[in-house]
Amino acid sequence: MEVIMEHFDNGKYKRAKKQVEEIKGFYIHLTIYVAVNTFILVNIYRHSDNFWEWPHFVTLGAWGIGLLFHASKTFGVNLLFGKNWEERQIQKYIEKDKEEMGKYK
Secondary structure (H helix, E strand, O other): HHHHHHHHHHHHHHHHHHHHHHHHHHHHHHHHHHHHHHHHHHHHHHHHHOOOOOHHHHHHHHHHHHHHHHHHHHHHOOOOOOOOOHHHHHHHHHHHHHHHHHHHH
């Protein structure tokens, strides 16, 4: 029994360590995003007559979208389908199959 618990605890440790590494990777990504985009925008501001042009913010926006996807993967938030979307879809198809089977009884 002790061997099973040790294996179980080892698996839990590995999953927890992987999650911590993913969170750490996200925060590194976020820090680089802020630093690089701050540098870019400060340079544009210092060397441009009109700062508020949309092309100046393309990198910020496009990279920001990538950062949002990274955050959703890391923290388990599904931005496109919602929290229980997958479960609702499964239940929908189960009900559909039950209806189909009911036709042949």
